[in-house]
Amino acid sequence: GAVVSQHxxxxxxxxxxxxxxxxxSLDFQATTMFWYRxxxxxxxxxxxxxxxxxxxxxxxxVEKDKFLINHASLTLSTLTVTSAHPEDSSFYICSAxxxxxxxxxxxxxxxxxxxxxx
Amino acid sequence: xxxxxxxxxxxxxxxxxSSSLNCSYTVxxxxxxxxxxxxxxxxxxxxxxxxSAGEEKEKERxxxxxxxxxxxxxxTAPKPEDSATYLCAVGGSNYxxxxxxxxxxxxxx
Numbered sequence: 001g002a003v004v005s006q007h008x009x010x011x012x013x014x015x016x017x018x019x020x021x022x023x024x025s026l027d028f029q030a031t032t033m034f035w036y037r038x039x040x041x042x043x044x045x046x047x048x049x050x051x052x053x054x055x056x057x058x059x060x061x062v063e064k065d066k067f068l069i070n071h072a073s074l075t076l077s078t079l080t081v082t083s084a085h086p087e088d089s090s091f092y093i094c095s096a097x098x099x100x101x102x103x104x105x106x107x108x109x110x111x112x113x114x115x116x117x118x
Numbered sequence: 119x120x121x122x123x124x125x126x127x128x129x130x131x132x133x134x135x136s137s138s139l140n141c142s143y144t145v146x147x148x149x150x151x152x153x154x155x156x157x158x159x160x161x162x163x164x165x166x167x168x169x170s171a172g173e174e175k176e177k178e179r180x181x182x183x184x185x186x187x188x189x190x191x192x193x194t195a196p197k198p199e200d201s202a203t204y205l206c207a208v209g210g211s212n213y214x215x216x217x218x219x220x221x222x223x224x225x226x227x
Contacts (some may be wrong), residue, residue: 093162
């Protein structure tokens with residue numbers, strides 16, 4: 001099946017620094033990618049929809065200046081957590097839909113990135 | 119607002135003991151109901167999509183069914199390797215998915 005690669009899988013940073021997480025679709029093109037955040041024993045929460053060549057669409061309550069999303073190509077979206085604080089520590093997961101197959105809604109997820117802010 | 123409730127939160131089975139997981143949902147304009155499997159520390163892995171009431175899909179020991187209000191994931195003769203968290207999600211507009219909290223399945227040998 002389609003593969004979505006996410007990097008890094010784990011990152012530890014100091015409070016106040018910025019962290020970039022990459023999401024790549026390896027064998028298909030994705031005009032739209034999605035960024036989720038997952039807390040332990042909680043649902044995946046959609047943070048934003050990343051659109052290739054245009055601005056991301058953020059969900060209500062998500063600070064767009066804190067979570068910068070860039071979708072520079074059909075196979076790459078990045079999430080930058082700016083001025084990270086301990087409360088930003090979480091599991092961040094990206095997903096993408098294979099535009100070419102037209103399989104509506106069948107998202108492929110990355111392996112996730114565990115962010116720990118000290 | 120779309121909502122998804124999964125039950126039970128956790129389920130322990132003996133190897134070979136069949137059971138079902140439930141996913142109740144409310145959504146305006148269902149575009150699809152999705153089941154995913156998630157292993158610890160990993161991203162979700164797609165299992166099934168169901169689009170209309172009455173639809174059923176099978177994959178190995180798993181069978182997903184759908185009604186207008188809920189979906190069931192039936193597990194027949196489970197094996198320890200089926201242990202994982204199973205997530206249910208409903209799709210609305212723009213492929214946005216609303217997820218349930220998942221059911222943690224443990225299958226003991």
